[in-house]
Amino acid sequence: xxxxxxxxxxxxxxxxxxxxxxxxxxxxxxxxxxxxxxxxxxxxxxxxxxxxxxxxxxxxxxxxxxxxxxxxxxxxxxxxxxxxxxxxxxxxxxxxxxxxxxxxxxxxxxxxxxxxxxxxxxxxxxxxxxxxxxxxxxxxxxxxxxxxxxxxxxxxxxxxxxxxxxxxxxxxxxxxxxxxxxxxxxxxxxxxxxxxxxxxxxxxxxxxxxxxxxxxxxxxxxxxxxxxxxxxxxxxxxxxxxxxxxxxxxxxxxxxxxxxxxxxxxxxxxxxxxxxxxxxxxxxxxxxxxxxxxx
Amino acid sequence: xxxxxxxxxxxxxxxxxxxxxxxxxxxxxxxxxxxxxxxxxxxxxxxxxxxxxxxxxxxxxxxxxxxxxxxxxxxxxxxxxxxxxxxxxxxxxxxxxxxxxxxxxxxxxxxxxxxxxxxxxxxxxxxxxxxxxxxxxxxxxxxxxxxxxxxxxxxxxxxxxxxxxxxxxxxxxxxxxxxxxxxxxxxxxxxxxxxxxxxxxxxxxxxxxxxxxxxxxxxxxxxxxxxxxxxxxxxxxxxxxxxxxxxxxxxxxxxx
Numbered sequence: 001x002x003x004x005x006x007x008x009x010x011x012x013x014x015x016x017x018x019x020x021x022x023x024x025x026x027x028x029x030x031x032x033x034x035x036x037x038x039x040x041x042x043x044x045x046x047x048x049x050x051x052x053x054x055x056x057x058x059x060x061x062x063x064x065x066x067x068x069x070x071x072x073x074x075x076x077x078x079x080x081x082x083x084x085x086x087x088x089x090x091x092x093x094x095x096x097x098x099x100x101x102x103x104x105x106x107x108x109x110x111x112x113x114x115x116x117x118x119x120x121x122x123x124x125x126x127x128x129x130x131x132x133x134x135x136x137x138x139x140x141x142x143x144x145x146x147x148x149x150x151x152x153x154x155x156x157x158x159x160x161x162x163x164x165x166x167x168x169x170x171x172x173x174x175x176x177x178x179x180x181x182x183x184x185x186x187x188x189x190x191x192x193x194x195x196x197x198x199x200x201x202x203x204x205x206x207x208x209x210x211x212x213x214x215x216x217x218x219x220x221x222x223x224x225x226x227x228x229x230x231x232x233x234x235x236x237x238x239x240x241x242x243x244x245x246x247x248x249x250x251x252x253x254x255x256x257x258x259x260x261x262x263x264x265x266x267x268x269x270x271x272x273x274x275x276x277x278x279x280x281x282x283x284x285x286x287x288x289x290x291x292x293x294x295x
Numbered sequence: 296x297x298x299x300x301x302x303x304x305x306x307x308x309x310x311x312x313x314x315x316x317x318x319x320x321x322x323x324x325x326x327x328x329x330x331x332x333x334x335x336x337x338x339x340x341x342x343x344x345x346x347x348x349x350x351x352x353x354x355x356x357x358x359x360x361x362x363x364x365x366x367x368x369x370x371x372x373x374x375x376x377x378x379x380x381x382x383x384x385x386x387x388x389x390x391x392x393x394x395x396x397x398x399x400x401x402x403x404x405x406x407x408x409x410x411x412x413x414x415x416x417x418x419x420x421x422x423x424x425x426x427x428x429x430x431x432x433x434x435x436x437x438x439x440x441x442x443x444x445x446x447x448x449x450x451x452x453x454x455x456x457x458x459x460x461x462x463x464x465x466x467x468x469x470x471x472x473x474x475x476x477x478x479x480x481x482x483x484x485x486x487x488x489x490x491x492x493x494x495x496x497x498x499x500x501x502x503x504x505x506x507x508x509x510x511x512x513x514x515x516x517x518x519x520x521x522x523x524x525x526x527x528x529x530x531x532x533x534x535x536x537x538x539x540x541x542x543x544x545x546x547x548x549x550x551x
Contacts, residue, residue: 166393169393173388178397184369
């Protein structure tokens with residue numbers, strides 16, 4: 001029973017980080033129908049920037065995060081404005097290749113600068129743990145849950161409570177019509193990339209804080225957010241959040257209870273297996289919108 | 296009445312192809328002004344110029360004295376120009392009400408920061424915009440469809456949604472690109488009636504480009520006829536129907 005409770009709480013904590021990364025995918029998709037395969041690399045860049053600033057330059061941790069957010073968000077907006085928009089104006093499908101290229105390029109640059117060895121993040125939590133009853137979590141993970149909830153709430157407020165949410169969906173749906181009703185399509189798109197940058201850095205921080213560390217493989221951990229996104233429904237922010245939590249819990253449960261005949265690392269595969277099962281039942285994800293069809 | 300939407304000496308050329316040239320007209324405030332012409336007369340090119348999709352080579356275009364040729368398409372909404380599209384441009388993944396609400400976007404004050412600080416005001420604003428959108432739906436007689444996904448509606452109803460979206464923008468001039476194109480002939484009279492209703496209740500100036508002669512003659516205050524890119528007649532519907540140049544353009548010269 002305690003093992004189960006521990007697994008659920010750990011899963012929730014990891015899942016809340018996945019949820020942030022998945023939300024980053026979702027917001028760009030909703031603003032421009034682009035699936036940003038570079039989101040994982042942006043997570044990686046964010047984590048390395050924070051670690052580099054905090055450890056190599058003695059910048060206070062919070063300031064390092066703020067600076068990294070500024071760099072990654074600005075970089076995302078510039079990438080969209082100077083490259084992606086021009087190259088996808090004719091064909092949205094080419095965005096797959098272009099964002100993959102950014103992902104590979106960014107990972108290569110990071111490896112050139114920092115090598116492949118593990119780094120510490122430079123967070124103030126260290127190896128502290130918080131215990132309640134029989135359940136214990138690293139302090140960083142507790143913070144991760146709290147910050148994720150705050151960030152997600154801020155996003156929902158922005159999406160539902162302001163004209164931005166409607167503008168974002170309108171821009172993605174029909175650019176010409178959105179312009180005609182006065183939606184500043186390009187500014188909306190830039191804002192979605194900036195938000196994706198913010199989410200990538202915060203996600204990166206909590207994916208690499210103790211007990212994890214900053215390594216190039218973090219971008220593949222960030223890819224776990226992908227089944228979360230698909231499972232929740234590509235165009236649904238709440239789906240991305242729900243999907244993230246589900247994937248986190250599935251992964252930890254699979255890691256805890258995997259039978260030996262499945263071999264090691266079944267927990268890496270489990271999210272995708274769950275995604276496939278859910279898509280068989282609900283092809284547009286848990287909370288995705290089914291396109292209306294006229295019969 | 297004072298002129299509100301004025302075009303002077305507008306000409307458009309794509310290389311050697313000249314869709315229209317030397318087009319001048321002025322639409323009075325509160326008027327329904329129609330532009331008609333046979334196929335290939337340049338109607339659609341002219342409409343796309345008026346709606347700032349094409350940049351004309353010569354001429355001026357003013358709304359209430361302001362130069363529209365200097366503004367970008369996305370600024371038109373704020374300047375008071377709303378438009379519909381010949382082949383519809385709706386937001387397919389949204390409900391009818393949401394589609395219309397987007398039309399209020401440029402009137403919404405609450406930006407991301409204001410929303411956090413003044414959540415009360417945001418709520419009030421949201422209610423007001425929702426109310427206005429609902430009003431537009433009632434005017435177009437589609438209020439019962441508010442929550443229906445827009446892509447599930449038949450074409451004629453979608454045209455009404457688009458018109459509702461344009462009207463809820465509270466424009467000073469409404470540009471309609473072939474409002475009955477593709478609409479079944481039985482529904483055309485109803486659409487013409489809806490346009491007149493919109494006009495009567497809001498007093499908005501309407502400029503429409505249309506192919507359907509009956510619709511134009513029953514709805515418009517004044518009609519401008521375009522043939523081979525030139526204005527050949529301008530007047531009230533009875534004047535136009537009696538104009539020999541118009542009869543020639545549509546029916547060909549009578550054999551003598």
